[in-house]
Structures are given as structure tokens and as C-alpha cells.
Amino acid sequence: MKQRKLNVAALVINLTVFILTAYSVAHNFRQDIVRIPEEVNGHYLTDFTGIYSFRYFTSLSNVFAAIASAITLCFNVKNVINGEYSFPKWVTILKYTATCTVALTFFTVALFLSPLMVYYGKSYFTLFKGNGFFFHFLLPALSIACFTMFEKSPVSFNNTYIAVLPAVAYSIVYMLMVVFNIWPDFYSFTFNERFWTLPITITAIFAISYGISVVIYFMHKKIKVVK
DSSP: OOOHHHHHHHHHHHHHHHHHHHHHHHHHOSSSSOOOOOOEEEEEESSSGGGGGGSHHHHHHHHHHHHHHHHHHHHHHHHHHHHHOOOHEEEEHHHHHHHHHHHHHHHHHIIIIIIHHHHTOOOOTTGEEEEEHHIIIHHHHHHHHIIIIIIOOOTTTTTHHHHOOOOOHHHHHHHHHHHHHSSSSSSSSTTTGGGGHHHHHHHHHHHHHHHHHHHHHHHHHHHOOOO
């Protein structure tokens, strides 16, 4: 009975994450939406549309989480049908890594980018409007809740290092793109083109990413909601 409850709860959440992510990505490509340009630090927030949205860690992390949810969903369905609770190790590691990735998105927006919006004279909730509500809050929250409460296949502590690899890879790419002026510094990691701050910022991101992976690991291990 416990296994069935875990599978059904995870199935529902994984399906919800996949559907809402697919909707949000498709919404970014709609041409009939009236968008009012909003400038922050010399860059327009409406660049978060269409193919340009995939420059952002937010989009990439949420799509990654949706793919991981879809893969896990297949095993949820199989487990419900067979009355078991069995997941390949690679699926669990994939879902854990994806969960840590979207958790980083949520905490970056909540603790760094949203306060930065206030500094630039905008509302704290600017980045939680429209698709931002799904990508910056709801989908990360659902992903964290699903993995820590309902997906109880064991995770090794050594996997905490694997979980930070997407953030590390993106940080390196972002730094190179900004330094060579291919992308604008839309995350304001250089604090108005103070490029000497980039190594400090990137190192902080690595540390925060690993801290999040450790917290998610212990939440997954300790939280028990189904008996």
C-alpha cells in the first residue's frame, strides 16, 4: 500500500510538471501575445521569449526537470501496474540532479534576482509574473516536493557532486558568453560590467549549488509522509 501511494503521488506530480512545462515553453513561442517591454539595467525582460528563452538557466533547468519527470513517470506507471516500487539507479540520479537544478533556479530568483529587481526600482514579484510564476516558483516547488516526499529510491551522498554539474556547465558557458560580449549580462553577475567580480560570483554559485544538493539529499533521506 505504501509503495502504491508513493507511485501514485509521484505520478500525478510528474505528469503535472511535464504538462505545465510544455505549456510554458509553447507559450514563450506564441506571437499573438501583447508584450510590453520592461527595461532593467539596460536589458529587456521580454527577451525571455521564443528561442531566446533558452539562453536562460531558468528555461534550461525547467525543461531538464520536465524531461526527468517524463522518464520517471514511465516507471511510475509500470510500478502501479505491477504493484512494485523499482527504479533504475540512473533514473533516480537523473531526477535528483534535475531537482537540484530547478531548486537553484528558485533560490537564485528568490534570494538574488528579485531583491535586485527592487534595487532597480521594480517590484520584488516582477520575475514571478506570467511564465515566471511557473518557471521560478510552481514547477521548482512541485519538483522539490515530489523528489523529497514521494520518490524514495536511495541516493548516495556521492551523487551530491553529480547534481551540481548542470549549474557548473552553465556558469562556465555564461561567463564566456558575457566576457566575449555574445550575451548581455542579463543576470547582472558582473554588477554593471565589473568583470573582475565574475570569478567571485561563479564561485559563489558553485558553493550555493552544492549546498542545495546536500540539503535536497538530506530532505530526500529524512522526510517521510507516507506510512
